[in-house]
Amino acid sequence: MNQFKDYFLSQHAESQNSFQRILSETQNLLSEFYRQQPKVFNGKKAEEIEKEIALLTNSSINGESPSLVLKEIMEKVVSNSIHVTHPGSMAHLHCPTLIPAIAAELIIAVLNQSMDSWDQSTAATYLEEKLVKWLAEKLLLADSADGTFTSGGTQSNYMGLLLARDHFCQSQWNWDVKKLGLPAEAHKLRILCSEKAHFTVSKSASQLGLGEQAVVKIKTDAHMRMCVSTLKKEIQRLKSSGYYPMCIAATCGTTDFGSIDALGELTEAASENGMWLHVDAAYGGALVLSKKHCGKLAGINLADSVTIDFHKMFYQPISCGAFFVKNKSSFQYLSYHADYLNPEEEDLDHLVNKSVQTTRRFDALKLYMSLRIVGERDFSCMIDHTIELAKQTALWLKETSGIEVINSEPELNAIVFRFTDEKDADGLNLHIYKKLLYSGEGLIAKTKINGSQYLKFTLLNPQTTMAEVKLAVESLSQSAKEYKQKEEAL
Ligand SMILES: *Cc1c(COP(=O)(O)O)cnc(C)c1O
Numbered sequence: 001m002n003q004f005k006d007y008f009l010s011q012h013a014e015s016q017n018s019f020q021r022i023l024s025e026t027q028n029l030l031s032e033f034y035r036q037q038p039k040v041f042n043g044k045k046a047e048e049i050e051k052e053i054a055l056l057t058n059s060s061i062n063g064e065s066p067s068l069v070l071k072e073i074m075e076k077v078v079s080n081s082i083h084v085t086h087p088g089s090m091a092h093l094h095c096p097t098l099i100p101a102i103a104a105e106l107i108i109a110v111l112n113q114s115m116d117s118w119d120q121s122t123a124a125t126y127l128e129e130k131l132v133k134w135l136a137e138k139l140l141l142a143d144s145a146d147g148t149f150t151s152g153g154t155q156s157n158y159m160g161l162l163l164a165r166d167h168f169c170q171s172q173w174n175w176d177v178k179k180l181g182l183p184a185e186a187h188k189l190r191i192l193c194s195e196k197a198h199f200t201v202s203k204s205a206s207q208l209g210l211g212e213q214a215v216v217k218i219k220t221d222a223h224m225r226m227c228v229s230t231l232k233k234e235i236q237r238l239k240s241s242g243y244y245p246m247c248i249a250a251t252c253g254t255t256d257f258g259s260i261d262a263l264g265e266l267t268e269a270a271s272e273n274g275m276w277l278h279v280d281a282a283y284g285g286a287l288v289l290s291k292k293h294c295g296k297l298a299g300i301n302l303a304d305s306v307t308i309d310f311h312k313m314f315y316q317p318i319s320c321g322a323f324f325v326k327n328k329s330s331f332q333y334l335s336y337h338a339d340y341l342n343p344e345e346e347d348l349d350h351l352v353n354k355s356v357q358t359t360r361r362f363d364a365l366k367l368y369m370s371l372r373i374v375g376e377r378d379f380s381c382m383i384d385h386t387i388e389l390a391k392q393t394a395l396w397l398k399e400t401s402g403i404e405v406i407n408s409e410p411e412l413n414a415i416v417f418r419f420t421d422e423k424d425a426d427g428l429n430l431h432i433y434k435k436l437l438y439s440g441e442g443l444i445a446k447t448k449i450n451g452s453q454y455l456k457f458t459l460l461n462p463q464t465t466m467a468e469v470k471l472a473v474e475s476l477s478q479s480a481k482e483y484k485q486k487e488e489a490l
Contacts, residue, residue, distance in 0.1 A: 039440035104366035116352035140301035146328030153282030156307035156323035164276035166333035194226035224259035253284025258412030263299030286313030382462035442472030
């Protein structure tokens with residue numbers, strides 16, 4: 001007797017029925033929800049949503065009907081969410097998800113392969129390896145290159161800096177950090193990145209025992225790229241002051257501006273100075289699929305390590321990212337052997353040897369299915385569309401009076417701008433940002449530049465057109481007008 005038949009997928013009729021029922025019901029509810037064209041956000045205040053969620057039952061003793069639970073999830077969770085598929089969703093690096101990838105998520109969940117040891121991912125191991133190899137070739141990395149899927153840019157950047165640190169200590173001081181911990185000189189190690197680099201560079205440095213103090217931020221030029229001459233001077237200054245500059249962390253697609261550091265020049269600077277070059281291409285790495293813009297990645301193939309996210313411009317469900325190294329031997333700095341998992345004497349592929357995670361999702365499948373079903377041509381078209389849209393948007397904003405655009409020639413699809421106001425530009429921009437958010441008509445982001453409040457479009461969604469952009473800006477303009485009138489009246 002098996003009383004749990006309807007909880008797990010198997011040959012039994014009970015199992016088959018429950019699998020079909022809950023999935024088709026979920027699918028119908030979601031389809032119906034989007035058929036009703038919800039706004040990008042229903043505009044409820046945080047307190048209100050918090051309260052609704054707090055009132056949900058946490059668990060049940062005897063189990064509840066799927067329909068009842070799904071109904072509540074639709075009402076309290078789905079309805080109160082941000083809808084990234086909406087073309088008015090233009091805020092963060094937060095993408096709509098491809099339908100083939102959603103189907104892949106179902107297979108991933110059913111198979112539940114774990115990518116740590118071969119005996120938990122007998123086929124998945126090879127599919128991930130195959131896809132990693134294909135991506136490495138696309139990036140024009142050397143034959144010695146290798147990579148692994150990760151949970152995203154944060155983990156990939158952490159891995160890049162970890163390998164940079166351990167490689168430097170091993171090659172310069174014959175010091176094995178894995179065994180011995182940090183050497184006495186570790187507090188003099190330095191990582192150089194631009195002031196627009198992602199915050200996870202500093203966060204990783206602090207987690208790696210180097211402290212945030214190890215990160216030297218280099219000013220950016222007019223195009224928000226790391227200023228190479230300043231970088232070179234800083235490397236020399238650090239060396240002559242007794243510090244050890246060990247890594248340049250370049251950004252290919254900064255989060256705010258989408259700017260791309262001069263990868264070729266940075267490669268040279270790194271190799272001249274015996275430094276590791278890590279390229280954070282979490283955002284910009286997707287250009288590898290763009291026929292028109294892939295040239296912007298020139299030089300990435302010479303990096304010692306590379307971060308790419310697929311849950312941004314590759315339209316994958318969270319989470320999905322990858323980390324690549326120029327020399328696969330670099331992974332030695334993070335491999336460990338456990339007798340029960342990946343014994344040293346075994347020559348099977350155990351991907352745990354290349355990861356900071358142990359149990360790990362088979363995320364490669366969703367990217368793989370997307371690449372096959374959507375095809376490279378449409379990936380290229382989608383990315384190109386968003387970049388063209390950003391270009392048009394920036395031009396249009398620049399010509400609109402009362403608006404100041406910081407990057408009027410966006411490299412990718414992010415644009416930072418703000419409404420001008422002599423009295424209180426910060427107050428005005430924050431106010432109109434909130435008005436738009438709670439109207440649910442469109443969703444944009446905000447950021448601070450040199451301490452001042454700015455607004456931001458991240459036009460990742462290939463379904464977004466100028467119509468949605470203009471609608472959002474009109475709504476912002478209207479709120480700005482009202483705000484200024486109130487200011488006058490005071
Ligand atoms: C998004 C992003 C990250 C962080 O990646 P997660 O996937 O959110 O962990 C790091 N660097 C850049 C440039 C990013 O855009």
